[in-house]
Amino acid sequence: MIGFIILSIFIAIVIIAFSAVTQKKLADSIILFMGVGLGSIVLFFVFQAPDVALTEAVIGAGISSVIFLMALKHLGVQR
Amino acid sequence: MNIKHDLPASTASGFALSAIFVLTILNIILQNIPNVTQSAGNQLLKLNETEGVANAVTTVVVYFRGFDTLGEISVLFIASLGIGLMLHKNSECNLKVQSNFMLKTASKLLFPIIMLFGLYVMIYGHLSPGGGFQGGVIVASGVLLLLISDKSFEVPHSLILILETFAGVSYVLIGLIGLFTLDIFLGNFLPNDISQMGMLLSGGIIPIIYIIVGIKVGSEMSMIVQNLIKRSDNV
Amino acid sequence: MFEFLNQDTTIQTIITVGSMTLFFVGFFGLLTQKHFIKIFISIAIMESSIFLFFIGTMFKKSLTAPILGDGYTTFTNMNDPIPHAMILTAIVIGMAVLALGLSFSIEYYKLTGNAEIDKMNELRH
């Protein structure tokens, strides 16, 4: 079961990351990037690293997306 | 639909280049899957029993590799300083969306709970997952909620200054006290009885340092978030 | 379900291939994207792929998290805590650099109206 979970989450975050990078709209790619962070949280939990998962949850998916969104607001929604 | 029109030449070549690069790395790593039986971490796990801290990651972060953490809070400190230097400040939050009654009330209700949770994560860092970094960022996210809901809210700058100075200075001073008492920088000079393991007061200087780290991270992150949110639109 | 995936070597291969694919995505973005936000997203993806690779490679599924509690009373049969500590540090540093870079690019955009990396031409003349 654990192998299947790891495999499926990896497939999911690779697809999400690829669309985050190639997405035309910046807002979409930021939201998708948060999805990558979310996937990594689950993976860190599966890998028996609760401390890292908690850090990734508050920093990777929490604060850094706020920072990205504020930057997006100032950089202008273009393209 | 012609795919050649969608793919500019630079994209295709970038794809090919990065694919070749990463495939080479992957090939090398897959051919030599490592099998390390005796790593430094396993030896540290054995040593951990002498420190009397239930969370081994905390011991490693705060004590065995404590100097990295000192460096890390310095990184946060100067990053926050740089962001404060870069961004012009406005007295008002400049989000265009009006916060409604629900958000205002809910954030006032939630803020103490988030603070309490952050403090809990900070203080229990040596017993359960979590610690200074996580707790500090949780506190900062509570501040973020207030900043979004109440446009006139501002983190008191003097308080932040006192907190971050206190935290940074006391971290180095604890290290220096260790240097002068045990001749080891960041040495654990407080009693750390193994029989106390799992209690709130255990592990000597480790929980104290983690709380200090939490204060530092919380204040720096709050300043970063505030600076980003309150940046004025006109230069 | 899918028991054949549960062998240690298979899990190892999945983690390596998966995280390197993620690294490839970040590297591809770094090479091809122009906008500052895209560049920083690509760098963040590269970083998190390395973190996943590290924690995943050092992880053995027979061992537990390095924390006492729930019946564990000694520090045996636990995963290596050093990778966790290193990644904890690296995540925070990565976030700090990211925030700083975005604040630079915000100011740069306000002053020049340019948010793309190949149009940075204030210098060289």
Added chain:
Amino acid sequence: MSSILFIALPLLFGFATPILNKFGKNGVVYGSTIMQMFLLYLAFDLLLNTGSHIEIISIAPPLGISFVLNKASLFFVMLFTFLMTMFSFYYLTHRKTDAYKSETKFFILINMLLASSIGLVLSSDIFNIYVFFEIAGISAYILSAYKKTPSALEAGLKYLLTGSIASVFLVFAIVLIYINIGSLNLAVIAQSFETLPHNIKILISIFLLIGFGFKVEIFPLNFWVVDVYQGSSSLINALFSGIVVKAYLFVFFHILYLFLPSGEFSLFLIYLGAISMLVAEISGLRQTNLKRLFAYSSLGQVALIFTAFAMQNQNAIQGALYIVLAHSIAKFIIFLALTNIKKEYKNFHINRLKELNSPFLRTILLIAMLSLLGLPLFAGFIGKFLVLKSLAVSGVLGALVIIVTASLLEAVYYFKLTGFMFSKSEKKEKLSIGISQKIIFSLLAFLLIFVGILPMIISGFLFDGAGVLLDSTTYINSLIGVQ
């Protein structure tokens, strides 16, 4: 005395600036200067008790972090503290006319830069080196963008982007090392690095080369350097060229000598350095902006030091240490003098040198340039001589030819500059320099001539330092033996 103070005190002063400011408006400026002078005193004090000294943090070396102070690292620590003290003195005289806004923050960054450069040199733990790498990087990014003009911000952004790419690869290298060896201590890694599979060894080396290559400004990875030098103010450039690059160079070669003592990539690195030098000097020829020109010259000199270090030979490394000393001081003089010129003439075009009406500044600049060229009786000579000699002795004639060609190209533009300075064209009004600045400049210039005339005074120390740097066995034993 404890070597940890070199890092702990600047960090403490960085954190404690609000307290220092309670002592008066200039508390942080004077406090930091006094602290740097104290560190300089400590460094000279340590010079007397020879032998390597190991400072333990928390637990004993193979597991924990430790700092190693031997003759090689002591040389760099002394150089950095000396230059930083000079920088602070210069800033004290400079601030009367053109102070930086929010000096508190400026001095926090300066202190952090000092702490992290010394930390890079002293640390014996590869992840700790990564942390210092980042601190030095971040303070350098902010310093280069400090003025907040479009060009300064562009410089900062370029620096930051390349720096983050470099740190990604450095983390990757560290991860591969830990996965394969199971330790972060340099000594333990050095012991078992030879036994790794060949491909993994090459992969780690390449990642380390990419990670540090951005920072040590080596040819394909140095496209950002000149822009950063041009965008940031010349006061900061003195720090970049005198301190930051030197710290990265030291730590890169320190790691290289430990991991690959047999010198497998030696020839490759020698040619890499020689080609970088040639490319830098060719590009420097047609520059009309003084900052860009000296940035290219800095690239060339750093590449020469890189070549000398890459030879893995005690005489060559001794030469490299001489060039490090001469180049740091000379570039300090040049960039600080450029600050004065900028203050008076407002831009950096090469013709400003023609109009420069200050005999003192012209003389000082001449001394620095001649030393950079490597003329006899100046500090640059002995180092360049030693490097060329050992290149000839070890038979790497291709690299020798490239370096001599590059040096001739460098001579072309430096003689052009000196010609400009002493040409009879019309001069502007007199550029006045305060007496305290004159003392600082004269001290630095005096050092260049002093080392040039009497190189044997420090040659023993530098030779021992080179030996210590090369001797990986002693380093490993001293670290693993401590309990």
